[in-house]
Amino acid sequence: MAQVLEFKLPDLGEGLTEAEIVRWLVSVGDVVAVDQPVVEVETAKAMVEVPCPYGGVVTARYGEEGTELPVGAPLLTVAVGASAPADAPTAAHPAPEPAASPAPAPSPASAPASDETSGNVLVGYGTGAPAARRRRVRRAPMSGSAAAPAPAREPLNGAAGAVAVVSPLVRRLAREHGVDLRELAGSGRDGLILRCDVEQAISQGATQAAPAAPAPAAASAPAPATIRTPSPAPAPVRATPSARPGVTRVPLRGVRGAVADKLSRSRREIPDATCWVDADATELMAARTAMNAAGGAKISLLALFARICTAALARHPELNSTVDLAAREIVRLPEVHLGFAAQTDRGLVVPVVRDAHARSAESLSAEFARLTEAGRAGTLTPGELTGGTFTLNNYGVFGVDGSTPIINHPEAAMLGIGRIVPKPWVYEGELAVRQVVQLSLTFDHRVCDGGTAGGFLRYVADCVEQPAVLLRTL
Template identity: 55%
Template sequence: MNTLEAQLFRLPDLGEGLTEAEVLVWKVAVGDTVAVDQIVVEVETAKAAVEVPVPYAGTVLELHAPAGTTLSVGDPLISISPGGGADPAAERYREEEQAGSGNVLIGYGTGHLAGRRRRRRGRTAAGAAHGAALSAVPHADAQPAGPAAVPRGGADRGGAPRVISPLVRRLAQENGLDLARITPSGPNRVILRKDVERAIAEAGARVPEPRPSTPAAAPAAPQGAPAASPQEPERIPLRGLRRAVAEKLSRSRSEIPDATTWVDVDATGLLEIKDALRAAVPDRRIGLLALLARICVAGLRRYPELNSTVDLERAEIVRYPEIHLGFAAQTERGLVVPVVHDAHRMTLTELAAELARLTALAREGTLPPKALTGGTFTLNNYGVFGVDGSTPIINHPEAALLGVGRIIDRPWVLDGTLAVRKVTQLSFTFDHRVCDGGVAGGFLRYVADCVERPATLLADL
């Protein structure tokens, strides 16, 4: 290959502190012809699986990293011959890259210096214009302008099969299934695990059990012979989402002097309000999470000390005027925390719609990085796992987190009479640097009052 004639495309800046990604699957091969903005590779960051478009047109000369390789931002990714001719998009990318910008991935930040300090939150007029420019980049689902490369594993008339989860892809590969022949059932024609398992069942194949990474145990030694040495423990690399979670939680524990307080509450009234709202507006699915989110927003406006973070470098408490509400969501890739930006400006109906939208994207694995960053407070409904209480770890660099346990029938004294009510436990973990126990207790008591008597919210409307 004549490197002087090649247009080298490097792994673009991923933004929001994401400085590396693992190559999952190449969509093209050496010798294929590609068009500007054509998807050429799928990579996995610590936050999501991302399809990467190329800013050049021409012929693929070299793929610099095989699947499974972890690359840092700026590492060589793919080389394209200039056979497609000069293209304005490619020239813009080259100029932006020299200026410290890599705006190729939709919704991603700019700048190649991993150590550069970024503004955590807030939008300027220039930032809004920048976001509008990014939204003009063709979506990953759009058909490329030139001949489409056939991805490994086959393609159908709709283009390359869309698979978000590496687990789903591996399951198909281990059973010799062509992803292009599997009918997707997920939103946006995403192939889900149940689709692969259904195809396995139809083909008469067996879903394999997880294979240990160590050799099988040696046969039993004859009587009188020394006992065989035990198997080595399995070693699982911390990478991707699991590594990001480990680093964030470790940093939270090491930096934040947290404290937890909790209270049992009668949630019967809250459940009655939820049922009444669903009956009144059946076309707007307002669930329990949306009601709890609305209560948290009202509580944070009453106790703004908790909507903050601590800047250790400047020895300052940074209190935010906006409420960006994170909520825990369980997915195939693990626990993620999507963020409802500007939750304080939303009605209950708008909150419910945004929570449903982000939850669906989280389960598909298609959340953009912006939707996973910038939170100022987190709501964790761990009751869905069938547990009553917890002492949650604060989502660094936030200052507080509210946890909600399962709602079950329990004996409860109501107006001096013993009754069976729907009871749950609320646990509140807070950074003791930003407030004392009085503020934390006041917030938790306000939330509890709203759960027990939802009409309390009317006073803050």
């Protein structure tokens, strides 16, 4: 006899309390294996696939694509030990009402210990069992009624041809609004289609639409096969119009909500201060050009600043620390896990390069490139977005010289890098045109005073102006 088990949205770690369903990977009636990914969700930190700890037949799914669920809410139910899917309900998306719910399902801890179940519900962690091939099981028709054919799953946009789209969110947005990605010209690098491209196409489509609404079809006229029937619970709209004309309300959730919460906490808890200095980066730029001309892996400018930062933190360890409010202690950290601010279609993210102090310039360049690409694709894991001890913020890419950033809580400092531009500069007693950059350090005044912060920033500036200074500390 089949046992129906309920699988709930697991704790995804790092304090995450909710997730949004991006794409279902299984349908009602599908047979799933232990630890097979069943749904793709977007958290405030990353896009992840959630594996189901049970093996059996999917009998129900809870939530449409675009629905936001709290941790602990039901995701789906699985009939374990079922030989046929006759036990499955006919609704593909039943409402989670108490009256319609199956008998209370045992928790994973009390589930039978067999090959059809696993106690693992953490994302990315499984038993190592071989993944079974998905198959669709046809449901036997009920007596006295015709069996309705299962609706075909909607293919991904651009399945008929190559489409320059990386982000699953962009694909979903296009799918929800009926935008054919193959007809769009991407504004991103190498023709990459970005969210703004899809939103522009949606706006143009709304403007060009006929003002007169079509007359309602007769009750006996069947809908064309190419028209998708809207689901009873559509995905929530991210931006909703306000009662006041021209005003739009955007919910603070997902990445934007997580950023808002973290920055607000930083402002509440950290008494920050900022100091800055202009530096002549001509020699640093020349050194990078010479390194890249020698062959081998290319060295990024951000990697050189990272090497300078780790050397500066070795001289001023106070800035590689955090504050334990409960114990009223400053906790100085031995490793440098270097975060760097990256702007993506999903918003601002801060990937972390682990053990940056032990990496070469080549290794740092490769890791920065890998994490940046993962951030643009929305595939960064929660572990790659947490645990930083110091942050680099290269706001010069936005064409600005200076900034007073908010510290990435619970870190103690952040180095800001402005744009590098030709400016008049007194060099060796004469006025010359040099490549000048403004550097800023925002620091937690609880962990050190201005003398330490100034010493750190001055050392960074000296290494920028004379890269040979860095060689003396290696």
